[in-house]
Amino acid sequence: MDKIKINTPLTDEVVKALKSGDQVLISGEIFTARDAAHLRLVSLLNEGKELPMDFEGQVVYYAGPSPARPGEVIGACGPTTSYRMDDLTLPLLEKGLKGMVGKGKRNNVVIEGMKRHKAVYFAAIGGAGALIANSIKSNTVVAFEDLGPEALRCLKVENFPAIVVIDAEGNNLYDSEPEKYKK
Amino acid sequence: MRSINVIDITQKVKDVCITINYEIDPLVRAAFESAKIVEASKIGLNIIDDLIENSEIAKSYKAPICQDTGMIVAFVKLGQEVHIEGGSLEKAIHQGIREGYDEGYLRKSVVSDPLLRSNSGDNTPGVIYYEIAEGDVFEIELAAKGFGSENMSRSKMLKPSDGIEGVKAFVIETVEQAGSNPCPPIVVGVGIGGTLDKAAYIAKKALLRPLGSHHKDEHIEQLELELLDKINKLGIGPQGLGGTTTALAVHADTFPTHIAGLPVVVNINCHASRHQKVVL
Numbered sequence: 001m002d003k004i005k006i007n008t009p010l011t012d013e014v015v016k017a018l019k020s021g022d023q024v025l026i027s028g029e030i031f032t033a034r035d036a037a038h039l040r041l042v043s044l045l046n047e048g049k050e051l052p053m054d055f056e057g058q059v060v061y062y063a064g065p066s067p068a069r070p071g072e073v074i075g076a077c078g079p080t081t082s083y084r085m086d087d088l089t090l091p092l093l094e095k096g097l098k099g100m101v102g103k104g105k106r107n108n109v110v111i112e113g114m115k116r117h118k119a120v121y122f123a124a125i126g127g128a129g130a131l132i133a134n135s136i137k138s139n140t141v142v143a144f145e146d147l148g149p150e151a152l153r154c155l156k157v158e159n160f161p162a163i164v165v166i167d168a169e170g171n172n173l174y175d176s177e178p179e180k181y182k183k
Numbered sequence: 184m185r186s187i188n189v190i191d192i193t194q195k196v197k198d199v200c201i202t203i204n205y206e207i208d209p210l211v212r213a214a215f216e217s218a219k220i221v222e223a224s225k226i227g228l229n230i231i232d233d234l235i236e237n238s239e240i241a242k243s244y245k246a247p248i249c250q251d252t253g254m255i256v257a258f259v260k261l262g263q264e265v266h267i268e269g270g271s272l273e274k275a276i277h278q279g280i281r282e283g284y285d286e287g288y289l290r291k292s293v294v295s296d297p298l299l300r301s302n303s304g305d306n307t308p309g310v311i312y313y314e315i316a317e318g319d320v321f322e323i324e325l326a327a328k329g330f331g332s333e334n335m336s337r338s339k340m341l342k343p344s345d346g347i348e349g350v351k352a353f354v355i356e357t358v359e360q361a362g363s364n365p366c367p368p369i370v371v372g373v374g375i376g377g378t379l380d381k382a383a384y385i386a387k388k389a390l391l392r393p394l395g396s397h398h399k400d401e402h403i404e405q406l407e408l409e410l411l412d413k414i415n416k417l418g419i420g421p422q423g424l425g426g427t428t429t430a431l432a433v434h435a436d437t438f439p440t441h442i443a444g445l446p447v448v449v450n451i452n453c454h455a456s457r458h459q460k461v462v463l
């Protein structure tokens with residue numbers, strides 16, 4: 001299976017062309033945010049305040065890296081489980097978020113939101129934090145530095161490996177694939 | 184009476200915290216290799232290859248296998264003829280965790296209060312259990328427990344009449360519900376009997392047995408084999424993207440229980456099954 005190379009920010013065209021099951025290599029900027037950063041982003045929105053960044057076309061990576069050794073860009077940086085962000089995802093889709101990278105299933109609210117706003121959900125391999133770190137070329141904090149591993153970071157990535165699990169039409173690899181191997 | 188100095192305990196705990204995070208258990212590596220032979224899914228095979236490559240990168244770059252470097256769970260076995268000198272045993276263990284997570288560039292994932300949730304900053308405290316044994320043994324089994332898998336664990340107080348079929352159904356249901364979340368392939372620990380807390384304790388301890396080893400009682404070994412077979416027929420596969428490698432092993436343990444009860448705890452561990460025994 002050939003891997004598809006894509007660049008961020010994602011355009012609607014690219015998003016619509018991605019199909020559940022595609023293996024991709026992502027290059028460009030992606031942004032880490034997990035539980036605590038999502039809570040802050042959503043409460044900023046609820047208070048009518050401005051977000052620390054523009055989410056239009058962007059990709060969020062649910063991850064909290066381990067610390068970098070001196071001279072290195074980042075420590076291990078694999079995905080965390082996505083369902084914990086499910087209740088906090090819709091507001092970001094409404095702000096133009098086009099891609100999410102994590103691991104594990106999403107709920108229907110998220111999937112319906114993805115269909116409506118044309119966004120895609122990728123899985124990265126959980127527990128392959130060292131391998132994934134190899135594709136990360138720079139790492140800067142954008143906001144919420146006090147959250148440590150949970151800060152909102154901008155990662156410059158080159159050929160970051162991921163799999164399209166849920167596409168913008170709602171096709172879901174987590175539903176279709178396991179069925180094939182069920183005995 | 185044998186004396187052990189707390190300085191040596193701290194040093195060993197520190198070393199093990201670092202090693203288990205950088206180097207995968209050789210038995211897990213062997214299990215990946217065997218899984219490659221039988222895995223039916225193409226994506227599943229790619230994932231297992233990536234996990235093997237990941238472990239090689241981690242080892243050579245001295246980087247953690249996974250960014251969730253876990254919360255430390257320690258099982259201390261202390262012989263009644265051992266004298267701990269130079270300070271407090273518990274403090275020595277915590278100091279080892281602190282130094283290991285700091286010097287090993289491991290992620291600090293512990294919050295000091297489960298509700299207020301501010302990070303303790305040094306991955307302490309660990310969860311420490313003590314067992315007093317005869318003689319002059321001193322061992323600490325350390326596990327770095329990730330929470331993607333811990334969060335998918337469940338307990339249930341079954342009725343005695345639910346019996347072994349009830350236990351099987353509960354284990355299968357738990358693994359099925361967990362799906363892709365605990366980073367399959369997983370290791371499944373099952374504690375049966377005792378009290379609610381005892382079942383959880385033996386389930387966690389069972390996870391630390393050498394991968395794929397079996398319980399000494401034949402009926403429990405049979406249960407382990409049957410559960411592993413059933414779990415691998417669920418179709419979940421590596422990372423939940425379909426396949427025949429959902430679990431690498433099932434480890435079960437039992438304890439006597441009350442006439443009115445049948446507690447069961449299923450404790451899930453991910454393929455980043457990090458644990459090692461310190462012997463002093």
Ligand code: SF4
Pocket residue numbers: 078079080126127128249250251252253328329330331332364365366453454455
């Ligand atoms: S469940 Fe295990 S492999 Fe997955 S992210 Fe957590 S610690 Fe890592």
